[in-house]
Amino acid sequence: MSYIDPGMRDMLDTFVHETETMLEELDEILLESERARSISADNIGGIFRITHTIKGSAAMMGIDGISNLSHAVEDVFYILRNAPSKLDLVFDTIFDLVFQTSDFLKRELEKLQVQGNDYIPDDPSGLIKKLHLQAAILSGESAPQESEKAAAEKEPDCGEAGQSCRYKIHIFFNDDSQMENLRAFMLLSQLEGCCDYLGSDPEHPEADSSLSEEIAKNGFIIYCTPASSIDEVKQTIENSLNVKSYEIVDLLPDNPDDKSLRSEEQADATSSKATQSPGTGGPIKAPARGAKQSLISVNQAKLDQLMDLVGEIVTAESMVGSNPDLRGLKLDNFTKSFRELRKLTNELQDIVMAMRMVPLQTTFHKMDRIVRDMSKKLGKKTELVTEGGDTEVDKTINDAMVDPFMHMIRNSMDHGIEPPEERLAHGKPELGRITLSARNVGGEILIEVADDGCGLDAEKLLEKAERNGLLTKPASAYTDREAYNLILAPGFSTNAEVTEFSGRGVGMDVVRKNVEQIGGTISINSVKGQGTTFTIKIPLTLAIVNGMNISVGGTVFTLPIASINQSFKVNDPGQIIRNTNGTEMIIIRGECYPIVRLNRYFGIDGGIEDITDGIMIQVNNNDSKACIFADELIGEFQVVVKPFPSFFSKYDLKKRGLSGCSILGDGSISLILDSNNLICDL
Amino acid sequence: MNENINSGTGLTNDLKDRYLLFNIEDTKYGFSLEYVLEIINVPSLTPVPGVAHYIKGIINLRGKIIPIIDVRLKLGLPEREHDDKTCIIVLNIHDMQAGVIVDSVSEVVNAENSQLSVPADFGEASSRYLSSILEIDNKIVLNIDCEKFFSADLESQF
Known part of the structure; x- marks a missing residue:
């Protein structure tokens, strides 16, 4: 049985792509905030918005695991948004949890992409529980302040509702539709367009997944005043998925019973009330789109095709220009037109190449994550400095470089950077530093991964290589540089023990293979006690x-x-x-x-x-x-x-x-x- | 001589029973039309080092790089100077294009099952690649099975 609703399959690619982009954004915000040891209101809002959007679209796709997990994160940041000062209490735990969440979501997305219809979701309940726990810790201290605020907001809203509400619609969902709260919420957003006033009971069904049982049992109540006629509302409800039955009651505008019922319910729902952030509007539409509106995503195969075609045109053009039939002829007008054509094809070529270019920034950011995680696990203090992240490379090259970067940084973290005590003993700053830099040098991209760790020991390398039978000439004949290059050989690992991060002797081999695959070269330079630098030269474009x-x-x-x-x-x-x-x-x-x-x-x-x-x-x-x-x-x-x-x-x-x-x-x-x-x- | 045989003709099913006849020495051979894309003159070939001797090189066919095989060499016959009748039949096999050099092409014939007979297997290069023997107008045509003909070149992919 396929996990994804057949009707949603077309949306899957878009969902995966959008969610991936948002998760990257989330990671960036988290890293930035963690470095600063504080989180700005903007960033809390950002995280909130991202998780909210992911939750909404995942629910739409029917992927409950992702939806529930994002919801849990959203809960935590909801509380934080109202009481940022509470963050200090749980700073590290929260960041770890959210990073884990982000990883979990990324894994799920990958699975979705690879397995498609055979997608089997992982169970996020462990993470959700932990997040709930944090939320409880946070809200336990901030609860009074919050309800006060909510109570203040309640009054005017209620009055308005009483005046304008015209119909009461009682909706029941199919017995097995699941996530009733979100389905109710989606129905609400669909109705938004055709109603002057729209209210519901519970008021914010999307805010709390526990409401879903209640909705399943008692149904969902919508209060609305249609913009034109009730027929339009009826139709929308009939057309929406999973609605089993519905019942419309015409209310008198000032029905006192109903009003009291509403206020009562609202009091219960206070804690989830403010969840709907003012800027969020419909969570399905990502509000931050404003800045990115001019971007469209294009299938890479199409770009490749375009690139091929432009290549053809460039070739065809020079075939025309150097056509033997033209030899010896004086063709002023032809030459003029041909020059124009050449100018245009050159321009076309430049644009097509530029279209495939992406900045290395996102790849660099991914490395931030690795340095952070490894610093924690290995107990080494390290910062990652990136330079030239705006350097652009061909998309294929960018994708091929992710793994090498990861391996090089892991290598530097594991073998290069010393533990803090050792660093201090050697008179180095406690904080290790890995520099990741990229720059454009005459048609090539020069990428350097440098650490200020202990450097490579040529003798040790040779000794080890000899043991592993990797030497092709007597050890004494190796120059230092040649010895350094040995770490790129398959089956070579300088770490005696296999750790979680390195030591299996595959990593650096992958680096060389990937770099060579994209037509690049790699060299290693090292000064004992001062650090190691990997220098990678890659072509701007493959084509x-x-x-x-x-x-x-x-x-x-x-x-x-x-x-x-x-x-x-x-x-x-x-x-x-x-x-x-x-x-x-x-x-x-x-x-x-x-x-x-x-x-x-x-x-x-x-x-x-x-x-x-x-x-x-x-x-x-x-x-x-x-x-x-x-x-x-x-x-x-x-x-x-x-x-x-x-x-x-x-x-x-x-x-x-x-x-x-x-x-x-x-x-x-x-x-x-x-x-x-x-x-x-x- | 640049004509596109497949253009305008019906389904591949119809093409199956039609054969493009070509000559090597004095023997008539046939390729099933379902594989044939077009017939072109022999352009200048770019030899590729380190490949089988019967692969004469690559050509640029409207921006596509296509390998060219000399049928004579593949069948174990000696190579021959190209003349104005020598041409390349471009074939499409498993969505891959390849050209074969033949002495000359003659015609396209319709073959019915009754005219076809199963070839005896002599184990020689020439008989190894045959799919059937066609007798038409008192002439014998050896039909080459494209799959078998290219199997050695394609094996690494399957």
């Missing part, structure tokens, strides 16, 4: 690469500019050193580089063999360096990267040093070289 086209025989290759150090001609064949196994090497400024002859490497006929005729291109990746030998440089181009047809998937061309292909201006195809794998293969 379009700045490349140098080089020819070998009849084949054109594209080498990403980012990996090229320099290119030069070899004048003297004597510069080439031959190894015993036949590999050639060249010495440049005292460093020895192996030479990759592309024609031999790829088995291409007709490439230049004489080393003085061709061109040498020096490429650098991390710490592996090599020189690529090709026939000639054709020039620098922006190329649209296309993956190889899936036909080739069994050949694993990536391993062979080819990352994809691209269509050149004249319609021919170039193969994109992946110098990383090209060199690794040596």
Whole structure:
């Protein structure tokens, strides 16, 4: 049986997306408040609004777990809003609980997305109980003040109700509809549109889930004065879900019995009365939308398609421009129009690229959370400093970076940052610091994750790697930098014990894999006793690469500019050193580089063999360096990267040093070289 | 010679019984029309290193990168100079496009079940890929089963 009502399935994606966004917002508010050790009225309102909205939409989707849990949080913050000073009593407990709630909700959302119709909700009752307990502690102290306020509000409201109320509608819901209180509330909001006056008994059914039993048993009473005719109201009620039966009673405007009944009920409902915040209006519509109104969410597949199309257009445009039929012709008007076209396509390309760009800020914020949780669990005091969160990267890259960030920060927290006592003993500030920074450096994003912890110990790393059989050469031959890179090797973990956070030896391996998958590189620098810095360079976007086209025989290759150090001609064949196994090497400024002859490497006929005729291109990746030998440089181009047809998937061309292909201006195809794998293969 | 065979024709069901005939050496072969997308001239091929010898490379077909297979090499025959009749039949198999180089294409025929017979299995490359043998106008046509023909190239995905 599917958990989600079939009619709601279409809404599921929207629900998940909206709720995720709100939870992120919630986390941000919480972290900010926790750092400040206080919570502003605005932020309480924010949290209140978020939980309220989640509750409403979850109830609409029929996901009771999420709805009930958000409701419990909402209760707590409802009390806090009226008495912010009480917060100090339970500060840490509340924050922990709300963070747990946020995590729980995120897990549920993920499950909803992955399992779809087979979604099985987790039971949040443990959390709810804890939240209720906190609410009780809070309200126990603030109760008198509150009822006073509510009583003051009660009078005018009641008088108004008595005068204008015209009909009394008694509604019964289906026996098994569940969450009757919220269904009643939804009915109320539906009726809002067609009634001049609207009241109900209980007045705020959404405020208290315990009311749902009462409503199920005794029904739900609505007082209303229709804007036009009662028929409209009838129709709305008939159309709404789960209504079993209803009964309309025409009241005299000043029916005293009814009025007294209302006031009486209201007195009971005082505690939940003010729940409906003035700014909240209908909780289903998120009130904060105002600022975000100009945003729409688009299916990423559509964006990818658009990107592809624009790539086509760019290629087609240069095909027109460099069309051989035009050669030698003097076409003033054509040239003018063509220039205009090119300007527009360039603009189009920029916009499409910009559309896929998202700031790293949200990803950075997620890390805040990890640092906070780990600090608590490990008993280390650490702050996360983020810089350049507004740096924008392609959405795919952003998504791929979440895991690496997490692993690097966990690693820094677990292995890097020392416990407070040790830090003080070393003359460092007690508070550890992890810096997460991003900046744009010439077509690439440079991301640094730095900690001021104990740094890496090359000797220990080597020792450990040797034990794990990860060394490929004698330990003494490793430079410090090479030794640091060992922590990126699969199966390497410096922590003797497996902790909750790290030690299984998979983490840093994932970092490297993810970074490489998006065409990035990672390097590690460390000073013993002062800290470790991970430097990651990733391309701005995956789809379009700045490349140098080089020819070998009849084949054109594209080498990403980012990996090229320099290119030069070899004048003297004597510069080439031959190894015993036949590999050639060249010495440049005292460093020895192996030479990759592309024609031999790829088995291409007709490439230049004489080393003085061709061109040498020096490429650098991390710490592996090599020189690529090709026939000639054709020039620098922006190329649209296309993956190889899936036909080739069994050949694993990536391993062979080819990352994809691209269509050149004249319609021919170039193969994109992946110098990383090209060199690794040596 | 750029014609789109599938455009305007009916359902794939109808296409199943129709075959596009092409020549390799002196033998007539056929592809079921349900796989055939179009026939194009041989453009310049970009060889891809490190793949099977019968994959001649990739081409750019209106912005799509398509692998090209030489039927001769796949069938174990020697390669042949391309002439003005040599062309590429673009096939669509499991939503993937691939082109095959053939000596020339001749015609499209309708085949009825009565005209088809089951091929004997000689275990040779050429007979391994056959789905049926068609006798039409006193000529013998060997029908190639696209699924079998590409099975070695697709296996990693299934």
